[in-house]
Amino acid sequence: IAEQYELDAWVIPAQDEQRCITRLLVRLDKQQAVLDALQGALGQLDFFRILLIPLDGALPRPGKEEIEVDKRRAKTLSREELYQEISNASEINNNFLFMVVLSTIVAAIGLLENNVAVIIGAMVIAPLLGPNIALSFATALGDRDLAWSALRTNLAGLGLALLISLVIGFFWPYSLDTPELISRTDVGLGGIVLALASGAAAVLSLASGYSMSLVGVMVAVALLPPTATLGLMLGAGQYQNALGAGLLLAVNVVCVNLSGKLVFLLKGIKPRTWLEKRKARQSMKTYVIFWLVVLAVLIIVMQVRTTYL
Numbered sequence: 001i002a003e004q005y006e007l008d009a010w011v012i013p014a015q016d017e018q019r020c021i022t023r024l025l026v027r028l029d030k031q032q033a034v035l036d037a038l039q040g041a042l043g044q045l046d047f048f049r050i051l052l053i054p055l056d057g058a059l060p061r062p063g064k065e066e067i068e069v070d071k072r073r074a075k076t077l078s079r080e081e082l083y084q085e086i087s088n089a090s091e092i093n094n095n096f097l098f099m100v101v102l103s104t105i106v107a108a109i110g111l112l113e114n115n116v117a118v119i120i121g122a123m124v125i126a127p128l129l130g131p132n133i134a135l136s137f138a139t140a141l142g143d144r145d146l147a148w149s150a151l152r153t154n155l156a157g158l159g160l161a162l163l164i165s166l167v168i169g170f171f172w173p174y175s176l177d178t179p180e181l182i183s184r185t186d187v188g189l190g191g192i193v194l195a196l197a198s199g200a201a202a203v204l205s206l207a208s209g210y211s212m213s214l215v216g217v218m219v220a221v222a223l224l225p226p227t228a229t230l231g232l233m234l235g236a237g238q239y240q241n242a243l244g245a246g247l248l249l250a251v252n253v254v255c256v257n258l259s260g261k262l263v264f265l266l267k268g269i270k271p272r273t274w275l276e277k278r279k280a281r282q283s284m285k286t287y288v289i290f291w292l293v294v295l296a297v298l299i300i301v302m303q304v305r306t307t308y309l
Helices: 028-042 064-072 079-088 094-113 116-125 129-141 144-171 179-185 189-207 211-220 224-236 239-266 274-308
Strands: 008-013 020-025
Touching (some): 028 079, 079 129, 079 144, 079 189, 094 116, 094 144, 094 179, 094 224, 129 144, 129 239, 179 224, 179 239, 189 239, 189 274, 239 274
Antiparallel strands (some): 008 020
């Protein structure tokens, strides 16, 4: 495999004399192909391990030509690295639930007090974007277990945020008419384009290893403020405004999942074996068609609401 992909390789015998340690120096653009080849060659063995260790630097420094070639290569994390990172966001645990509770309280206060800085803080700490990306990733691989786990986590997070904000809205003694709150009771075509672009940017930054960019995406396609607005309006009995906030939330969720799936598809994220690829293609078609139909229904509802309500 090292010769096939022109890799530097070192072989070190292990102390038990039954195994050996082989180290391969692999560029990012070859990483997925090498991992698939290794799994294909060693897949029938029980005692092999593949460890991915990042390389932060090397001496002597590469020349200008090598740097230019490396810059032109599209960098994408391997399927295994993405799975490890994304699957963590699809699990329901105490940290996730506490983050949802705290960020919902912060968002509700920011909306009610018309404090933009507080609302942005709630957007950044809210963990609701992760399960949606995990859902897109799961369908790209045809992984049903990961998909159900992401769906459960997504519903749990949104449901908990909605419940807390509904209680706050029910007991809030003042009127719900702040500009920040009212602005999240309406959605237009511009909001759809924003959600699609932001969802694509989230997946692209994650797949390319630029996770720090996700902070900006969390602010751009915030799922928590419309959820909190929906709960506040329902708690206060303002059902017309609640409908607008619910539409905004639904549009954001649909667009993040749809654009995320398309980016995973364009980045070539797919299973290793032929059978898994076939399942993933079927899952992808169903998934994309479903979200397109839902988005079309939401656009019709938006137009009806604008025209008649």
